[in-house]
Amino acid sequence: MALLVPFAGLTILPGKGIQADAANIAAFDAGAVNPLDHSTIRAEFTLRNDGKTPLSLDRLQAGCHCTSAVVEQVNGVRVDFDKIPALDPGRQATVQVILDLSGQPAGDLLKIVSVYLKGNPRPAAQLQIRASLTPIVSFAPARLDFGHLPYGEAKTETVTVSVDRRLMAGEDFPALVSTNPSVQITPAVLLVPHSPSAFGASRLVTRVFQVAVAKDSALGPISGSLLLSAPKKASPTQQTALASVNASLLGQVSGDLSASPAVLAFGAVNYGRDVSRQVVLSAKSDEVWGGLKLGSASSSVNVQLAESTATFVDGQLQAHNHILNVTLLGTRAPGPLQTEIKLTLANGERLIIPVTAYISTDPVP
Numbered sequence: 001m002a003l004l005v006p007f008a009g010l011t012i013l014p015g016k017g018i019q020a021d022a023a024n025i026a027a028f029d030a031g032a033v034n035p036l037d038h039s040t041i042r043a044e045f046t047l048r049n050d051g052k053t054p055l056s057l058d059r060l061q062a063g064c065h066c067t068s069a070v071v072e073q074v075n076g077v078r079v080d081f082d083k084i085p086a087l088d089p090g091r092q093a094t095v096q097v098i099l100d101l102s103g104q105p106a107g108d109l110l111k112i113v114s115v116y117l118k119g120n121p122r123p124a125a126q127l128q129i130r131a132s133l134t135p136i137v138s139f140a141p142a143r144l145d146f147g148h149l150p151y152g153e154a155k156t157e158t159v160t161v162s163v164d165r166r167l168m169a170g171e172d173f174p175a176l177v178s179t180n181p182s183v184q185i186t187p188a189v190l191l192v193p194h195s196p197s198a199f200g201a202s203r204l205v206t207r208v209f210q211v212a213v214a215k216d217s218a219l220g221p222i223s224g225s226l227l228l229s230a231p232k233k234a235s236p237t238q239q240t241a242l243a244s245v246n247a248s249l250l251g252q253v254s255g256d257l258s259a260s261p262a263v264l265a266f267g268a269v270n271y272g273r274d275v276s277r278q279v280v281l282s283a284k285s286d287e288v289w290g291g292l293k294l295g296s297a298s299s300s301v302n303v304q305l306a307e308s309t310a311t312f313v314d315g316q317l318q319a320h321n322h323i324l325n326v327t328l329l330g331t332r333a334p335g336p337l338q339t340e341i342k343l344t345l346a347n348g349e350r351l352i353i354p355v356t357a358y359i360s361t362d363p364v365p
Contacts, residue, residue: 009051027128054086056118106135136164139247146251156212180224182217218352222251266357279324291346298339300332
């Protein structure tokens, strides 16, 4: 946040809902707001030149793309966006600030618009919008950590999902889905809606789900998210609200084979140029390598098993290692890449190595 200049004569006047924290710092506090009731928050600030010389407004700079601000009047006259006259001593200017609430998380928020005068790189005043967004979708907990699981062992966790009933579009509770195919979801209990006194007129409906990691889950990190699927009749606003919140999945499944790194991130790479990385595969015994099958979900990623090595600690054999050479082909189309490498053991265990990259047409150092 840029530091304000010492008082330059620009004063923000108190007004309806506007509270001044200092001569040149003021905030509009919208209080508790439900995004389904109000898609935006609007506030009008009045600035006055308390100096002895005219002040030339240069620009209004919002702290994020969700906030916009425009000078509406100067010296009592409406002005064009690109023709803002100097603010004479003793005269006033009005600034309209609009905050778009779509995609904003529940809880307290603070958005800032800085007012700059010509010839000064530091802001002369600061306009703030404060609010507390009531939850319309929530997950508890927001992170499901299954911990460290040996292959063949299932584990179940519980997640509580609350939804503003207006997001249900007159249908049943939205379906909870997992982006991880090894994670299974079972509805448990439908609870009574929350009291209106606690959450306003828009009650939350709550359902408890059992979330289980399957016995035959792939080795490696447990990742992905739990998402709510919008009902067929949901409006674009309802769809956006349901998609704005999710719960993350964490944990690790271990077995006879492991990879380091567990996730292969190429980062930004040049289009048209092959790029190679190595993954160290560690096995509990040499028997693991017999019948091992390699596969890539993308034709742009080639994999090849290289020589084996043995790791010793204090003279004791710790692991039987192989190097997995992974090549990202330069023929891959520009843009983001998310794919995976799958290694299948003879005993049925599967090791999944996620692969990410961004193929750029601009030169990458």
